[in-house]
Amino acid sequence: MLLFRGPQWDRGLSTDELQQVMDKVITWFEGLNERGKIKGAQPLGGHGRMISGTDGRLVVDGPFTETKEAVGGYLVLQADSLNEAVEVARSMPTLRHGISVEVRPILAECPIFQRHPELVRRPTKDATRAEPALTEMAA
Amino acid sequence: MSTTTKSDYLLLFRGNAWDRGLSPAQLQKVVSDWMAWFERLKAEGKCAGGHPLEEQGKVVSGKRRTVADGPFAESKEAIGGYFYLTVADENEAIEIAKQCPGLEYGSVVEVRPVAEICSVKQRAEEYSKRELAAARA
Numbered sequence: 001m002l003l004f005r006g007p008q009w010d011r012g013l014s015t016d017e018l019q020q021v022m023d024k025v026i027t028w029f030e031g032l033n034e035r036g037k038i039k040g041a042q043p044l045g046g047h048g049r050m051i052s053g054t055d056g057r058l059v060v061d062g063p064f065t066e067t068k069e070a071v072g073g074y075l076v077l078q079a080d081s082l083n084e085a086v087e088v089a090r091s092m093p094t095l096r097h098g099i100s101v102e103v104r105p106i107l108a109e110c111p112i113f114q115r116h117p118e119l120v121r122r123p124t125k126d127a128t129r130a131e132p133a134l135t136e137m138a139a
Numbered sequence: 140m141s142t143t144t145k146s147d148y149l150l151l152f153r154g155n156a157w158d159r160g161l162s163p164a165q166l167q168k169v170v171s172d173w174m175a176w177f178e179r180l181k182a183e184g185k186c187a188g189g190h191p192l193e194e195q196g197k198v199v200s201g202k203r204r205t206v207a208d209g210p211f212a213e214s215k216e217a218i219g220g221y222f223y224l225t226v227a228d229e230n231e232a233i234e235i236a237k238q239c240p241g242l243e244y245g246s247v248v249e250v251r252p253v254a255e256i257c258s259v260k261q262r263a264e265e266y267s268k269r270e271l272a273a274a275r276a
Contacts (some may be wrong), residue, residue: 044253
């Protein structure tokens with residue numbers, strides 16, 4: 001999964017500059033798509049909420065999309081290796097305008113199970129359905 | 140993707156070291172609750188899918204396209220996984236986020252609407268319209 005961070009990279013660019021960059025982005029995206037590399041991709045809206053605390057009692061606006069860390073969109077990439085995914089990320093045209101791309105392998109199973117091998121893979125209530133839950137997440 | 144009555148939201152689960160210090164029984168309860176929660180949302184047709192992310196990845200940035208290790212595994216901000224929701228509205232997405240079993244142990248859930256159109260493209264179009272209007276005036 002590629003996470004695009006810093007969604008306000010367009011600030012300060014002229015319309016012409018922006019048009020050129022967006023043309024490059026669209027060409028980049030379509031090239032990947034034609035090669036069958038894209039399983040899904042969406043931009044994310046600026047207005048979000050951050051939920052925290054027991055039972056989610058804290059609900060605040062966020063994240064601030066002005067920050068360089070805020071995620072502005074994602075792309076689920078079909079790559080043969082982390083190296084290939086990194087090379088695709090390096091070819092993203094908006095890197096020179098200040099975005100960063102986080103490249104994260106998608107897992108079939110939660111890494112908690114690797115850290116704690118004693119855990120049993122079962123949902124709380126639906127015990128009749130044996131163990132499919134987290135492996136299905138990768139399907 | 141979306142219809143007139145449903146909208147899509149992404150839940151980003153932040154904080155990927157919430158399991159530190161939990162007893163085996165507590166851990167078992169959280170992961171079992173989490174699996175049951177995911178199964179229920181899928182059965183209700185509210186969750187189209189979700190994945191955990193490997194903790195170690197790479198971050199690419201800058202004009203020189205530098206590649207660094209990241210994000211740092213034990214960070215409260217690091218994204219540990221996501222759900223893709225199709226729900227009635229933002230309130231329903233928030234209510235679902237509040238059910239996350241990791242919240243009690245310090246997880247933070249970011250709720251983000253999936254946009255129809257990239258915000259940069261939208262701003263560029265608005266900017267062109269303003270320029271056109273100014274040129275006509």
